[in-house]
Amino acid sequence: MFLKSLIRGAGLALLGAVMAAPVAAKTTWIMASGYPESSFFTQNIRQFIEAVETRTNGELTIDLRPNDSLIKLDAVKRAVQSGQVQLGEIRLSSYGNEAEIYNLDNIPGVASDFDQAWKLMEASKPYFDQMFGKNGMRVLSYVAWPGQGFYTQQPINSLADIKGLKLRIYSQQTQRLGAGLGAEAIILPFAEVPQAIATNMIDSLWTSAQTGTDVQAWDFLKVFTYTGTMHQKNAIIVNQRAFRQLPEEVQKIVLDEGEKATARGWRMAEAAGREREQMLADHGMILGKAPADVLARISEIGDELTEEWTQKAKPEELAVYETYRASLK
Incomplete structure (x- = not known):
C-alpha cells in the first residue's frame, strides 16, 4: 500500500509539474505590403518571415498580405503606427510631405547607384530610428530600388x-x-x-x-x-508596442533577421535590375x-x-x- 501510495503521489507530482510548466505563447502578426508576389521586395519579405518563424519555432508567425490586398501602400505607415497591423512595408519617399528627410533619396543624382544608396542609408539610420521611435514604430530593414x-x-x-x-x-x-x-x-x-x-x-x-x-x-x-x-528605399517597420510584447530572445531574432533582410535585399535589388530588364526584352x-x-x-x-x-x-x-x-x- 505504501509503495502504491508513493507511486501515485509521484505520478500526481509529475502531472502537476507538467501542468505548471510554462508553455511558450504563440503570437501572430499581420503584415501589409503594396507589392505583388513577383516583386523582389515581397520575395525578400517571404524569406524574412520564414527565417523568423523557423528560428522562433513558430512562437512568432507573420501573416503577410501583399499587393495592396489589405491596406493601400500609402496608408501602411499609419496602420502600423495605430496598431491596425503589427508590421508593414513602406516606400519612404511616399511621406515627403511629412518631413524633408523622406525626400532626400528621391532627388535625382543624390544617390545615383547602389553604393551611394547604401551610404545614404547608413547616414540616415540614426535619424530614422529616432523619428520612428517617437511615433511608436521601429525600422527593421531597408532595401533600395533599382534605377x-x-x-x-x-x-x-x-x-x-x-x-x-x-x-x-x-x-x-x-x-x-x-x-x-x-x-x-x-x-x-x-x-x-x-x-x-x-x-x-x-x-x-x-x-x-x-x-x-x-x-x-x-x-x-x-x-x-x-x-x-x-535609388529610393523601402523599409519594413514594426509597431513598437507589439515588438516590446515579444520575449527578449524573440525580439533579438526579429532584429537580426531584419538586418539580414537589408543585406539580402540590396543584393536582390541589384540582381532584379538586370533580370527585370532582360524580362522586358524577352x-x-x-x-x-x-x-x-x-x-x-x-x-x-x-x-x-x-x-x-x-x-x-x-x-x-x-x-x-x-x-x-x-x-x-
Missing part, C-alpha cells in the same frame, strides 16, 4: 522626345523632374497604371524595371530607356540608355532640387546629408 527609366511608345533619342508626354510619376520630386523635362507629370500608384493607360490618362511611365514587369508594361508600351538617377520591349541631353537636364533639375532641399531641411536633416556627403570622399 529608374522611361517607358514610352517611341524611343527617346533627345530631350525633345519627352516634351508633352503624359508621364506617370510617384512623388513630388519626380513630378518636378517630369515637369522640368517638359512632360505632363501625373502622380499615380503603380497599381492604377493599367487603367490609367487604358483611359488615356497617361501614355508613359517613369519607374524601375521592377515596377515595369510588375505591371506588365509590355502590354501597352514598347520602349524602356534607362537613366539610373535614383517580352519584346526595346531597351535603351538615356541620351546625353536628357541626363544633363536631369542633373540640372537634381541640383536645383538639392539646393531647395537644403533650404527647407531641419538642421538635423541637413546633418544627415552632410554626413552622407562626407562618406563619399
